[in-house]
Amino acid sequence: MNKKSISDVEVKGKRVFCRVDFNVPMKDGEVTDDARIRAAVPTIQLLTGKGAKVILASHLGRPKGEVVEELRLNAVAKRLSELLGKEVNKTDAVYGEEPKAAIDSLEEGGIVLLENVRFEAGEEKNDGGLAKQFADLADLFVNDAFGAAHRAHASTAGIAEHIPAVSGLLMEKELDVLGKAMLSPERPFTAIIGGAKVKDKIGVIDNLLDKVDNLIIGGGLAYTFVKAQGYEVGKSLLEEDKLDLAKQFMAKAEEKGVKFYMPVDVTVADDFGEHANTKVVPIEEIPADWEALDIGPKTIETYKEVVKNSKLVIWNGPMGVFEIDKFAKGTIGVAEALAEAEDTYTVIGGGDSAAAVEKFGFADKMDHMSTGGGASLEFIEGKELPGVTALNDK
Numbered sequence: 376m377n378k379k380s381i382s383d384v385e386v387k388g389k390r391v392f393c394r395v396d397f398n399v400p401m402k403d404g405e406v407t408d409d410a411r412i413r414a415a416v417p418t419i420q421l422l423t424g425k426g427a428k429v430i431l432a433s434h435l436g437r438p439k440g441e442v443v444e445e446l447r448l449n450a451v452a453k454r455l456s457e458l459l460g461k462e463v464n465k466t467d468a469v470y471g472e473e474p475k476a477a478i479d480s481l482e483e484g485g486i487v488l489l490e491n492v493r494f495e496a497g498e499e500k501n502d503g504g505l506a507k508q509f510a511d512l513a514d515l516f517v518n519d520a521f522g523a524a525h526r527a528h529a530s531t532a533g534i535a536e537h538i539p540a541v542s543g544l545l546m547e548k549e550l551d552v553l554g555k556a557m558l559s560p561e562r563p564f565t566a567i568i569g570g571a572k573v574k575d576k577i578g579v580i581d582n583l584l585d586k587v588d589n590l591i592i593g594g595g596l597a598y599t600f601v602k603a604q605g606y607e608v609g610k611s612l613l614e615e616d617k618l619d620l621a622k623q624f625m626a627k628a629e630e631k632g633v634k635f636y637m638p639v640d641v642t643v644a645d646d647f648g649e650h651a652n653t654k655v656v657p658i659e660e661i662p663a664d665w666e667a668l669d670i671g672p673k674t675i676e677t678y679k680e681v682v683k684n685s686k687l688v689i690w691n692g693p694m695g696v697f698e699i700d701k702f703a704k705g706t707i708g709v710a711e712a713l714a715e716a717e718d719t720y721t722v723i724g725g726g727d728s729a730a731a732v733e734k735f736g737f738a739d740k741m742d743h744m745s746t747g748g749g750a751s752l753e754f755i756e757g758k759e760l761p762g763v764t765a766l767n768d769k
């Protein structure tokens with residue numbers, strides 16, 4: 376990478392503003408998956424071990440510039456403290472006198488965690504005033520928040536205009552692994568795109584068609600394509616205004632010789648929930664009052680076969696509503712195929728796909744579990760990541 380990293384700078388005695396991505400799932404005030412916190416530990420330990428005064432900053436959820444009590448970072452501070460086996464001084468303010476006093480009283484190797492940076496409206500606007508407030512707290516900026524690197528915010532980009540800015544170990548590792556995979560991808564190269572964020576991901580498909588040999592579509596995303604093919608999708612997830620785009624992408628795939636895989640059968644339900652009635656139907660027979668919540672057995676077999684014959688597979692987004700057992704078969708099937716594909720380099724693109732892979736016990740069989748969903752997709756698309764662009768060149 377042509378950007379400076381934490382290994383290129385002296386940190387002893389310095390106040391280091393370290394942006395991390397502690398945007399973790401929470402339930403009843405507890406962290407339910409600490410993977411992102413664990414992923415930041417090496418950088419934090421390197422900093423504390425070298426005698427830096429560490430100021431950690433993260434967002435949690437999307438509070439949109441207001442204080443939302445459930446989105447405070449208190450539970451995150453507790454979990455981090457357990458993982459590090461040392462005290463983490465959590466502040467109630469994002470910037471200003473309280474954090475300043477906490478930082479002033481830090482010993483070398485001590486840690487302060489600021490409150491959720493998205494409680495400040497200036498964060499997502501990349502407000503210059505807020506970026507300066509952050510910079511005033513520190514001598515050096517370390518960005519280790521790969522999961523938020525696709526965001527140009529005050530604590531991921533703006534701050535770098537004021538103080539020296541370098542990448543952390545996690546950021547470096549993510550960019551290195553994904554960069555190597557993308558530079559000259561081993562072929563056949565397959566991307567599997569699923570999940571529910573149709574609006575976010577439909578644009579990604581366009582760019583991926585320039586890069587991959589096989590594109591597999593599953594999850595809620597699939598039904599806009601199914602409808603575009605001329606089939607009825609009942610009550611399944613659908614973006615009516617993206618139908619033309621879906622048609623264009625299918626034509627582009629054909630033009631480019633990219634094999635475009637869509638479900639040929641699905642598990643449909645008469646309700647969204649554990650107690651729904653379900654049945655497997657061919658894709659052209661989704662009943663009007665039913666909703667497709669998973670890919671079907673024939674589709675699973677085909678997708679498994681494609682994975683088996685690939686050399687590089689990147690997976691973002693579950694194949695169905697995996698949180699409910701009845702609709703988890705597609706996601707488990709694909710995860711299993713990736714786990715079994717020993718000669719295939721497998722990359723899991725963060726978010727719910729990573730959660731699913733963890734849940735079903737395949738995590739240690741994957742070559743790279745990225746901490747960023749949106750960030751890894753934008754990187755793979757070839758887009759610039761503002762959180763990386765902002766760092767100092769070597």
Ligand SMILES: Nc1ncnc2c1ncn2[C@@H]1O[C@H](COP(=O)(O)OP(=O)(O)O)[C@@H](O)[C@H]1O
Binds near residue numbers: 668692748
């Ligand atoms: N057929 C479907 N209908 C509705 N929701 C779905 C369907 N398939 C998957 N989902 C949901 O998609 C969600 C994940 O979507 P998304 O956030 O786009 O994935 P990721 O976090 O991996 O990027 C999961 O909660 C899952 O239940």
Ligand SMILES: O=C(OP(=O)(O)O)[C@H](O)COP(=O)(O)O
Binds near residue numbers: 396523526725726
């Ligand atoms: O969870 C995240 O994104 P992801 O679900 O795409 O991995 C990051 O923390 C970024 O959060 P955001 O999409 O609210 O900016």
